[in-house]
Amino acid sequence: MTISNSLAAADLATALHPYTDARAFEQSGPIVMDRGDGIYVYDDKGKKYLEGLAGLWSVAVGFSEQRLCDAAMKQMQKLPYYHTFASKAHEPSIRLSEKLVEMTPGNLTRVFYTNSGSEANDTIVKMVWYMNNALGRPRKKKFLARTKAYHGVTVAAGSLTGLPNNHRDFDLPAIPVIHLTCPHFYRFGKEGETEQDFCARLLAEAEEVILREDPETIAAFIGEPVMASGGVMVPPDGYWQGIEALCRKYDILLVADEVITGFGRLGRSFGAERMGFTPDIMTLSKQITSSYLPLAAVVFTEEIYQAIADNSHKIGIFGHGYTGSGHPVATAVGLENLTIIEERDLIGNAARLEPAFQNGLRALADLPYVGEVRGIGLIAAIELVSDKATKQPFARPGQAGAIAARIGHEEGIIFRAIGDTLALCPPLIITEDQVAEIVTLMERVLRRTTDELAGLSAT
Structure with a gap:
């Protein structure tokens, strides 16, 4: 058996692949x-x-950037791993946090690291709940998302996702989330409706849902500036400005899931910038390291940080984090990756x-x-x-x-x-x-x- 056939056979014998029909895979192989x-x-x-x-x-x-390999090796040789629990820190995560605060909108001043976009959005749900409990708003826990949205696959993030096959037989959604109409005019516009009419209808629907559910129960609206994994849907002009206005009117946090749109994909640093709105929280991953290593970040406002910090002091701890949060090798690669994006004007x-x-x-x-x-x-x-x-x-x-x-x-x-x-x-x-x-x-x-x-x- 050739090496190629040996690898394929080993994969067939051992692997369960994500986003794959397992029985069909048994016939086709990898x-x-x-x-x-x-x-x-x-x-x-x-x-x-x-x-x-x-x-x-x-x-x-691209798939052959030597500078990222060198950055990983240099950090591996110096400090291959350390955590950020219990007041510990290291230079790569500190420098990358500075860079992210510099790059993102001016109202975003704080950074929390995870290993994936799914973990980041899961973290956002927990952070928002923690904050609202701390502020004496225990009912303000629901999220607004959209059908055909993609926000990850963990229990909370998978609930925010608006794709049927991500829910089916996983018992999701498992958190309080309401999915609004997908802002894709080609597929969801009504006969005789202009794109402007479509946008107005979606904004009216959003406000109707907020009022029906009671604004005091709605914690946050989460959305990709341009929906990607659901089919690459660009919202109509005025959509994001209207959503932002509703969030400000009803004291609802606005979360931009920039896992795919961040770091230049839309020809601007972030999708929110291209779409013309300012979020309270950003989810960042994927292009942060060009996926050479797993890394994600939640970047959020000082107001959110202060409420969380006060509550952590009251309790004695912020009881959340991951073994790899702010991993020194991943953050070193992330910092070098963002440097390359800037130097080469990507x-x-x-x-x-x-x-x-x-x-x-x-x-x-x-x-x-x-x-x-x-x-x-x-x-x-x-x-x-x-x-x-x-x-x-x-x-x-x-x-x-x-x-x-x-x-x-x-x-x-x-x-x-x-x-x-x-x-x-x-x-x-x-x-x-x-x-x-x-x-x-x-x-x-x-x-x-x-x-x-x-x-x-x-x-």
């Missing part, structure tokens, strides 16, 4: 990835793929390449079965439908997306099939020529997918 170079990755058979999703929306500086690169990326993909909108091409910055999606005129989904949801993903691997491009929506989110180091390569490959994928779908319908 694609074993071996190495990376820039925006490309190679499997263990030597096949080259353009990584059009930056791993999982996250590898800003945020500016995303802004400069946005027209080529978005317009190039939108030029594919006339192809059969392409219902909508959407996106902003260097994130986009192509939604496939059975009938372009009526936006009718396929009778077997997910079949077209699975076909396209398989063909994509054959053609040498990796993207995310979210049902029948094909999502793209390339590394921020991408060049104009590589953007053109993505467009060419996606056109090839869509034409082959069209032929296969036509063949299925004919039979």
Whole structure:
């Protein structure tokens, strides 16, 4: 048996893969990835793929950045691990905290570290509950989120997520959360409704829910500035300004989940900046280290910190944290990663390449079965439908997306099939020529997918 076959066999014998049909996987086996170079990755058979999703929306500086490897090794040799419990600290986490406070909106002054976006959003739920108990507001515990939102998979974060398969048979939601209408005009706008009308309806719905539930019971609104894992949905103009106004009116904290949109994805430092609102709390992860190491952060206001600090003094402890909170190697890599993003102006690169990326993909909108091409910055999606005129989904949801993903691997491009929506989110180091390569490959994928779908319908 070859090394490749040995690895595949071992994986089949031992692994339960996330976001995978386990029985289907038993038949297909894994694609074993071996190495990376820039925006490309190679499997263990030597096949080259353009990584059009930056791993999982996250590898800003590409898959072969030596400076991040060097930063990790240097810190490993000096202090490979130490915790931040019981008043302990170390230089990498301190320096990164300073950098995050410098980069984020001016009202955000405090940082708490976790290992993932899921843990960060779970932490936010606990922090907000802890704060409201400390402030004598024990009823103010509910969260507002949106259908098709993605905020993670832990019990609390998975409850905030608004995707059915993240809830089904996991007994979620398990915390008090109300999911509002997804702000995606193409799919959820009503017949005869303008995008402005749609926005007004969603804001009216949000206020109606707040009043129905009682503002004294609503703790926070959480949202991705641009919804990503649910299908890359860009909200209508005025949506976030309206949501922020409602939060201020009814004393509701506003949480920006910037796990995917943070650190330049939308051509600005953060999605909230691009969308024009100021949150009370930000969730950061993924591009914070380009996912070379697990790291996430909650960045929040001084007012929230003061309430939590007072309560920790009253109790004698803030009884929350993780073994890896502020891990010295992860935070050292994060600091070097953000330095690279700034030095190479990768945020500016995303802004400069946005027209080529978005317009190039939108030029594919006339192809059969392409219902909508959407996106902003260097994130986009192509939604496939059975009938372009009526936006009718396929009778077997997910079949077209699975076909396209398989063909994509054959053609040498990796993207995310979210049902029948094909999502793209390339590394921020991408060049104009590589953007053109993505467009060419996606056109090839869509034409082959069209032929296969036509063949299925004919039979």
